[in-house]
Amino acid sequence: MCAALALVVVAGCQRQAQPVAAAVAVAKKPDLSGYWALSRTASLPGKDFLDSLPPNTVFLNDTGAAEFPIGDYGGLKPRPAAIAAAQKWKPEDDMAVSTACAPPSIVYAMQGPFPFEIHQGTEFIIIRLEYFDLVRIVFMDGRPHLPADAPHSKVGHSIGHWDGDTLVVDTTHLSASTITNNGLAHSDNVHVIEKFSLSADGKTLTASQEFEDPEVLKNRGIRHIVWNRAEGEYIYPYECDPSFGANYQK
Amino acid sequence: MSRWLSLLLALTAAQAVAHHSFAVFFDGDKTVAVTGKVTEFKFANPHGTIAVDVKGKSGKTEVWKAETNAPVILRRLGWTKDSLQLGETITIEGWLARNGTHYIRMRKVTRADGSTVGTPISFDPKSDLNSK
Numbered sequence: 260m261c262a263a264l265a266l267v268v269v270a271g272c273q274r275q276a277q278p279v280a281a282a283v284a285v286a287k288k289p290d291l292s293g294y295w296a297l298s299r300t301a302s303l304p305g306k307d308f309l310d311s312l313p314p315n316t317v318f319l320n321d322t323g324a325a326e327f328p329i330g331d332y333g334g335l336k337p338r339p340a341a342i343a344a345a346q347k348w349k350p351e352d353d354m355a356v357s358t359a360c361a362p363p364s365i366v367y368a369m370q371g372p373f374p375f376e377i378h379q380g381t382e383f384i385i386i387r388l389e390y391f392d393l394v395r396i397v398f399m400d401g402r403p404h405l406p407a408d409a410p411h412s413k414v415g416h417s418i419g420h421w422d423g424d425t426l427v428v429d430t431t432h433l434s435a436s437t438i439t440n441n442g443l444a445h446s447d448n449v450h451v452i453e454k455f456s457l458s459a460d461g462k463t464l465t466a467s468q469e470f471e472d473p474e475v476l477k478n479r480g481i482r483h484i485v486w487n488r489a490e491g492e493y494i495y496p497y498e499c500d501p502s503f504g505a506n507y508q509k
Numbered sequence: 510m511s512r513w514l515s516l517l518l519a520l521t522a523a524q525a526v527a528h529h530s531f532a533v534f535f536d537g538d539k540t541v542a543v544t545g546k547v548t549e550f551k552f553a554n555p556h557g558t559i560a561v562d563v564k565g566k567s568g569k570t571e572v573w574k575a576e577t578n579a580p581v582i583l584r585r586l587g588w589t590k591d592s593l594q595l596g597e598t599i600t601i602e603g604w605l606a607r608n609g610t611h612y613i614r615m616r617k618v619t620r621a622d623g624s625t626v627g628t629p630i631s632f633d634p635k636s637d638l639n640s641k
Contacts, residue, residue: 328532350533359555373581389581441533495581500553506574506612507534 289424289457291384294493295464295486296374297323304483313469316479321439322370329441336477337443348442351507359504362391364413364436366445366470369453370482376494384419384426392497397428404431411447426455438470438480446474462488531604535614539605543573543613547597552580552590559593559601559615575601575615578630587627597621 302322309318317334327333330346337345352358362368365388373390386395397419405416415433419426430451438445449472456465468482531537545561557577562570577583580590593599598621606612617629 324531326532373579495584497554497581499555500551503551503553503556503558506558506576 288421289426289461290379291377291426291455291457291464292379293488294374294376294490296489296492297372298463298485298487299323301463301485301487302483308467308483312481313479316469316481319439319480319482322482322484323372327439327441331441332439332443333480334478335438335443335480338475338477341443341475344444345442354504354507356501356504356508360391360499360501362393362413363440364433364445364449365393365395365415365430366433366449366451366468367437367440368393368413369466369468370484374486374489374492374494387494389494389497391499397426404429415451422454424456428453428455444475445470445472448472448474464488531614534606534608535604536607537604540602540616541605541613542600542602543611544598544600545573547593547595547599548572549574550593550595552583552588552592554579554581557583557588559599559618561599561601571611573601573611573613575603575613577615583627586630592626593618599626 303320304318312318317336319333319335321327321333329348329350332345353361368388368390371390373388375386375388375390378385378387380399382398382400384397384399386397388394391413393414395414395417397417399419401420402418404418409416409432411432411434413434413436415430417428417430419428421427428451430453431449433445433447433449433451435444435447437443449470451468451470453469454467457463458465464486466484466486468484469479470481471479543561543563545563547559548562549558549560551558557580559575559577561573561575563573565571577588578586580588600619601613601615602617602619603613603615606614615630618626620626
């Protein structure tokens with residue numbers, strides 16, 4: 260009788276241990292939730308980062324406000340058609356009433372000097388950018404990407420997983436949009452992989468943004484982006500006013 | 510007493526730098542300050558707009574416009590949609606548009622009493638700062 264009771268108790272404990280173990284496993288993942296503002300000083304990567312770039316990949320040094328002038332693509336090697344399109348680009352075209360409020364894709368948007376909020380769950384993670392009110396959903400439930408003919412958008416379709424303590428976000432289905440804001444645009448077949456890691460004190464979020472687009476580029480690009488957490492801050496609505504474009508039209 | 514135009518054109522040597530629509534539209538080597546009455550103030554994204562009537566030496570009124578950083582940035586530098594009032598006299602300092610028009614990228618706005626609106630943009634065309 261005592262042995263039977265002991266077996267029941269042990270079995271019950273084992274059943275309880277499974278959800279506790281699962282909760283501990285989830286709780287051990289870094290929590291990236293919060294308000295994040297671009298660091299003005301820390302986005303230049305260290306030597307380790309630069310020495311371990313993937314093959315055929317150039318570090319794109321335009322994180323934040325710095326951007327390349329017309330004709331300079333920061334080391335990216337565009338294909339002839341992409342260069343021709345970039346050479347035809349006129350800045351005023353992006354400043355028309357019809358285009359002044361057209362958001363860029365997350366390829367360009369993520370490295371800008373605008374803050375975002377992360378709301379982290381177990382099945383999906385929301386990244387809500389102040390820039391053009393873009394909202395990204397990163398599906399964490401193991402689903403695959405959408406079929407190739409599914410709709411594209413400026414935020415695309417993102418699936419994520421944890422690689423240790425690094426959040427890896429894989430994004431496809433992005434609408435064609437600028438890479439460097441000087442005429443060079445990615446196609447709607449661009450593939451982006453971002454890796455986010457949190458500092459030990461939870462105050463700094465660092466990401467690499469790798470992208471490849473064989474239709475447009477002969478090589479790949481990678482950015483290094485650092486954000487600082489700020490408490491008590493909020494994302495404001497962007498609420499773009501297209502009439503601004505009238506300032507650039509004659 | 511009539512108001513005079515205070516137009517200061519300071520040519521500052523600066524290295525060519527890679528910046529945003531800033532590099533494309535504005536000359537980082539040419540800074541200017543104009544003083545006039547506010548006739549328009551739009552505090553909206555992607556960039557705010559300030560228009561001022563500036564009286565030239567000939568007495569003719571010139572319209573100058575300044576483009577500001579995105580309000581999502583200005584707001585965190587102390588600006589609001591009510592920061593400027595129509596009719597008030599201000600001095601706008603900034604960088605001239607490359608196309609030769611009376612168009613400026615705003616760096617700083619000073620009121621007639623000498624006070625600054627918000628915190629001036631700490632933008633150096635030579636370095637990586639707010640131009641978006």
